[in-house]
Amino acid sequence: MDRVRDLASKKAAVIFTKSSCFMCHSIKQLFYELGASPEIHELDQDANGREMEYALRGLGCTPSVPAVFIGGKYVGSAKDIISLHVDGSLKQMLIDARAIWF
Structure with missing residues (x-):
């Protein structure tokens, strides 16, 4: 869980996804x-993806993704x-959050 929180706080916008998920896309x-x-984290392509999904x-x-x-x-x-x-x-x-500038 700490890894997920750490990754989620490193950039202004972070999305945890799976490459096969059409809503993620x-x-x-x-x-x-x-x-x-x-910053995109494809859980199905990460060695720790299953643990991150549980976290x-x-x-x-x-659902866990996106x-x-x-x-x-x-x-x-996605719905939110x-x-x-x-x-x-x-x-x-x-x-x-300074993910975009206007």
């Missing part, structure tokens, strides 16, 4: 379209991120 694309360059679940990430952290804080999964984008607050969160 959609969330990554959304961040790129907003001008962010999130994410322990932190309340349900798990989005902005400014070192867990923001949510899409809701934040629709109501316009995702962009402001990224600006506040």
